[in-house]
Amino acid sequence: MSSLQAVERTLSELNLLGPDGWPGWTQVLQKSYKSNYGRSDDPVYLHLASKTRLGAVTLLAVQFQDFLEEDGRYLLFQMSITDQNLLSTIQSNQVGQLAWQMPKSREYFHLTGKFYISSAPRQVTRYSPPVLPHISGTTEDLAAQRQQSSQFWEAKRIEQWRKLPPKTRASYTWPTTGLLPKSPATSFQCLAMEDMTDVRPPGSNRNSVMSQDGSPNPSMSSPSSPSSVTSFHSRWNSISGSISNVVGDGSDTIASPTSPTSMSNNKLRNDNPQKILHDIALDNYCLLVFKPLDIVHFESSALPPKRTIYTTDAAGNWATNEANP
Numbered sequence: 001m002s003s004l005q006a007v008e009r010t011l012s013e014l015n016l017l018g019p020d021g022w023p024g025w026t027q028v029l030q031k032s033y034k035s036n037y038g039r040s041d042d043p044v045y046l047h048l049a050s051k052t053r054l055g056a057v058t059l060l061a062v063q064f065q066d067f068l069e070e071d072g073r074y075l076l077f078q079m080s081i082t083d084q085n086l087l088s089t090i091q092s093n094q095v096g097q098l099a100w101q102m103p104k105s106r107e108y109f110h111l112t113g114k115f116y117i118s119s120a121p122r123q124v125t126r127y128s129p130p131v132l133p134h135i136s137g138t139t140e141d142l143a144a145q146r147q148q149s150s151q152f153w154e155a156k157r158i159e160q161w162r163k164l165p166p167k168t169r170a171s172y173t174w175p176t177t178g179l180l181p182k183s184p185a186t187s188f189q190c191l192a193m194e195d196m197t198d199v200r201p202p203g204s205n206r207n208s209v210m211s212q213d214g215s216p217n218p219s220m221s222s223p224s225s226p227s228s229v230t231s232f233h234s235r236w237n238s239i240s241g242s243i244s245n246v247v248g249d250g251s252d253t254i255a256s257p258t259s260p261t262s263m264s265n266n267k268l269r270n271d272n273p274q275k276i277l278h279d280i281a282l283d284n285y286c287l288l289v290f291k292p293l294d295i296v297h298f299e300s301s302a303l304p305p306k307r308t309i310y311t312t313d314a315a316g317n318w319a320t321n322e323a324n325p
Contacts, residue, residue, distance in 0.1 A: 022072030023318040025295050025310045029109060030067055036102040041165070046077075050089050050096035058089050062098075062288060065160055070152075071132055075111075076160060077288035078168075081123055083177045090115045090288070091126040098290065110296040118153040118287035129153045129289050157287050162195045164285075169193040172281035196278040298325070 037044060044064040051057055068074035079086055090096070094116075100109040117125040131149040161169070170193040175183040295310040305325035312318050 023310065023312075024320060025292070025297070025318070026067075026072035028297060028308075029295075030072070032102055032105060032107050032109075033067075036104045036107075047099045048086075048089070048096050049099070050093050052089070052092045058085075060086055060089060062086065065287070066163070068156070068289075070134070073291055075290045075292070076156075077290060078164075079117065079286040079288040080172055080177065080284050081119060081125070081286055082175070082284055085178055086288075087117075087125070090117060094127050096290075106299070106301045108296075108298040108300070110298075111290070111292045112294040113290055113292040116289040116291070118157050118289055120157075120283045120285070121150075121154060122283060123286075125286070129287075130291070153287070153289075157285070158197055158282075160287060161282060161285055162197065164195075166192040166194055169195070169278075169281055169285075172284040173277060190277070193278060193281060196275050197282070199272070199275055199278075300325075 045061045046064055048060045048062050049057065050060075063078045065076045065078050068076055081087065094114050095112070096115055098109075098111040098113075100111065102108070114127075116127050116129045118129045119125045129149065131145050132152065170190045173190045173193070175187050292310075293312050297308045297310070299306040299308075307323045307325045309321050309323050310318060311321070
């Protein structure tokens, strides 16, 4: 097979329909997003509706983060591994519906699709991100495809982590969302956190999630290894006891530990406490990846309103139809 034929086969597999290589709805949605939010730094929340295994309906809010640049068919949302409500909802039912009301253009998008979770390598979650053909290449080795795909999604997770505002990063050190009773105020002292993915702590780097080049640390335990979970909880218990004071105005990051004695007691003598807390937050941070399968786009700015329905079949082929408003 020639290189041209290989490229054509890959393009066919990806179903490149739009002028930018993706289904037509991707340009419509991205254009609407830019016109409604522009350069605003305000968080964008969508409502997620799903059903549990027992048939109970759940309604949650998820924060939009970005469109996947390499594949316009995927949307990226923020998620914490400690958010048990959201985590259990996704792991209970991969299929969900998102409602997106555009605030300025009077447009409404109703998206039905599948969710995937791109978590830290040491975490174990259901529905890991899909293998992307144009990322994993044309190799027939399934194991190699999965490895390349895992590396891609981990690099994408770190890339999105670096884009987060310092205040948002700090929230990934906070206790479980929605937990009752509310945790003491000391649990929320970290109000800002700078990115430290390129910083190595003094001494050993064995517990660091990422190496200097932003790739997964090869010396880290396997995600499915029980020792990795034990290590995570051990690090959390150690650092939570040694870091007690954070500047509360959001202008600084993590403060110093209480005393050299506390560092010694927690065996942190050769580590950077700020980096350890940063890596714990990074461990908690996940990308919630969403791939739409059916989309309803309703435009109410004109009379009569316009309703467009985008549907996909089992082979991934998209169809566009105009419907009654």
